[in-house]
Amino acid sequence: xxxxxxxxxxxxxxxxxxxxxxxxxxxxxxxxxxxxxxxxxxxxxxxxxxxxxxxxxxxxxxxxxxxxxxxxxxxxxxxxxxxxxxxxxxxxxxxxxxxxxxxxxxxxxxxxx
Amino acid sequence: xxxxxxxxxxxxxxxxxxxxxxxxxxxxxxxxxxxxxxxxxxxxxxxxxxxxxxxxxxxxxxxxxxxxxxxxxxxxxxxxxxxxxxxxxxxxxxxxxxxxxxxxxxxxxxxxx
Numbered sequence: 001x002x003x004x005x006x007x008x009x010x011x012x013x014x015x016x017x018x019x020x021x022x023x024x025x026x027x028x029x030x031x032x033x034x035x036x037x038x039x040x041x042x043x044x045x046x047x048x049x050x051x052x053x054x055x056x057x058x059x060x061x062x063x064x065x066x067x068x069x070x071x072x073x074x075x076x077x078x079x080x081x082x083x084x085x086x087x088x089x090x091x092x093x094x095x096x097x098x099x100x101x102x103x104x105x106x107x108x109x110x111x112x113x
Numbered sequence: 114x115x116x117x118x119x120x121x122x123x124x125x126x127x128x129x130x131x132x133x134x135x136x137x138x139x140x141x142x143x144x145x146x147x148x149x150x151x152x153x154x155x156x157x158x159x160x161x162x163x164x165x166x167x168x169x170x171x172x173x174x175x176x177x178x179x180x181x182x183x184x185x186x187x188x189x190x191x192x193x194x195x196x197x198x199x200x201x202x203x204x205x206x207x208x209x210x211x212x213x214x215x216x217x218x219x220x221x222x223x224x225x226x
Contacts, residue, residue: 035216040218041218042200042216042217042218042219043157043200043216044216045214045215059215090156090157092156099214100145100147100162100202100204100214101147101159101162102157102159102214103159104155104156104157104158105156106155106156107154107155107156
């Protein structure tokens with residue numbers, strides 16, 4: 001399995017608090033992605049990064065920000081968590097020329113109360 | 114990205130061959146077809162990718178007719194452990210700007226003992 005870890009794996013937080021999820025890879029892949037998965041919606045892309053300090057928005061980026069200060073780490077921040085952001089969050093990585101061959105992390109289950 | 118259509122769910126018995134078809138009528142010349150598998154509580158896993166005719170690996174086969182407007186993922190002699198959601202994606206893997214994969218809701222395959 002690709003070397004991808006996510007932390008924390010589970011988190012419960014209150015509405016209005018900031019939350020940061022971390023994705024760490026040991027594969028030195030250029031691309032990293034954050035998705036959320038909700039029942040009935042499948043996987044939806046939040047943000048992705050195509051290099052250090054290079055990021056772009058996905059389909060559902062409102063309420064989220066990301067940062068990538070080094071190749072191996074990609075952070076997802078919920079500035080002020082809302083109940084609608086309760087979800088399972090997956091990080092993924094890929095090579096720059098094989099963006100359809102992505103490798104996913106184990107996921108983080110976030111509950112906003 | 115080409116729009117894809119696949120069945121919402123399928124049932125099959127253990128030991129049978131399962132074929133999941135994906136329709137992609139507006140596939141572009143440079144597009145590839147990629148399939149992912151997702152088990153409950155896990156991130157999706159890349160299964161197979163192809164451009165035309167037939168591709169086979171240790172997990173599955175992918176059949177693509179000459180017009181490429183559809184594709185079929187074939188799982189030989191399924192077991193209970195093949196129960197999962199299967200996603201079909203179509204796009205050009207190495208084009209910058211095509212990083213925004215659309216997973217959709219996939220096909221939920223249930224294997225019956």
